[in-house]
Amino acid sequence: MKCALITGGSRGIGRAICIRMAAMGYYVLVNYKSNVAEANTTLALIKENGGNGELMPFDVADKEQIKLLGNWIEANGDKYIEVLVNNAGIRDDSLMAWMAEDQWDNVLKTNLDSFFYVTRLVLNSMLTRKYGRIINIVSLSGLKGLAGQTNYSAAKAGVIGATKALAQEIARQGITVNALAPGFIKTDMTEGLDEKELKMMIPARRFGLPEEVASAAAFFASPEAAYITGQVLSVNGGLYS
Ligand code: NAP
Numbered sequence: 272m273k274c275a276l277i278t279g280g281s282r283g284i285g286r287a288i289c290i291r292m293a294a295m296g297y298y299v300l301v302n303y304k305s306n307v308a309e310a311n312t313t314l315a316l317i318k319e320n321g322g323n324g325e326l327m328p329f330d331v332a333d334k335e336q337i338k339l340l341g342n343w344i345e346a347n348g349d350k351y352i353e354v355l356v357n358n359a360g361i362r363d364d365s366l367m368a369w370m371a372e373d374q375w376d377n378v379l380k381t382n383l384d385s386f387f388y389v390t391r392l393v394l395n396s397m398l399t400r401k402y403g404r405i406i407n408i409v410s411l412s413g414l415k416g417l418a419g420q421t422n423y424s425a426a427k428a429g430v431i432g433a434t435k436a437l438a439q440e441i442a443r444q445g446i447t448v449n450a451l452a453p454g455f456i457k458t459d460m461t462e463g464l465d466e467k468e469l470k471m472m473i474p475a476r477r478f479g480l481p482e483e484v485a486s487a488a489a490f491f492a493s494p495e496a497a498y499i500t501g502q503v504l505s506v507n508g509g510l511y512s
Pocket of ligand 1: 278279280281282283284285302303304305306307309329330331332358359360361381408409410411452453454455456457458459460461
């Protein structure tokens with residue numbers, strides 16, 4: 272059975288990607304940290320649309336908890352993770368002068384370290400089967416840097432570098448590694464922001480929808496995108512700088 276693992280699939284962009292992957296025929300592994308009610312809603316939406324999947328809670332910032340994914344892979348030899356979407360992420364903004372150590376550590380662990388610890392567990396079976404799709408959700412902040420987000424910008428820029436490096440390591444094995452860089456997308460993460468004011472900076476004059484990021488993820492996940500790897504695709508309504 273072909274599976275798609277989406278980290279942070281309980282809400283926002285991750286949920287929209289889960290639903291889209293289910294529509295592509297994947298058995299969806301819905302990862303989340305703690306919000307079991309929202310994760311169950313994602314699973315229910317997958318099933319309502321004729322798909323299937325299961326919940327897979329673990330904290331992507333905790334390499335001990337990520338071992339649960341390794342255990343699942345060992346115990347489920349009949350299932351194969353063909354698509355991995357590293358989507359789980361947090362932001363914890365502060366000007367650098369006032370940034371606490373745990374603000375730096377938590378954002379780096381959740382957004383950057385998780386890429387390494389989760390992806391390496393999934394990589395082996397992709398290499399064996401000579402096929403796979405790895406999609407990393409980064410951010411406009413990782414491309415241009417954003418004041419108040421040295422931690423988040425560093426983490427996302429780090430994932431962009433890793434995307435380009437890993438893409439070169441495994442292109443010959445039929446595995447693509449790409450990144451999506453959303454601008455402002457309507458989710459819990461952007462809830463406190465002043466959309467009325469911020470949208471004036473966005474050429475499309477609106478925030479994006481999670482489904483619009485999911486459409487781009489579906490393209491990278493498709494067999495048709497086989498010759499595209501190491502790329503960063505912006506989904507930002509034209510907002511560049
Ligand atoms: P969101 O609505 O806040 O949802 C975050 C998701 O990540 C939830 O499913 C949450 O699980 C999960 N998560 C957080 N920490 C986790 C951890 N340690 N382990 C496992 N799961 C964890 O966020 P979003 O806006 O959809 O963002 C998704 C991704 O897009 C993030 O990487 C974010 O940086 C990126 N992004 C978002 C925007 C935007 O405008 N929204 C822009 C650029 C980039 P629980 O429900 O259990 O908490």
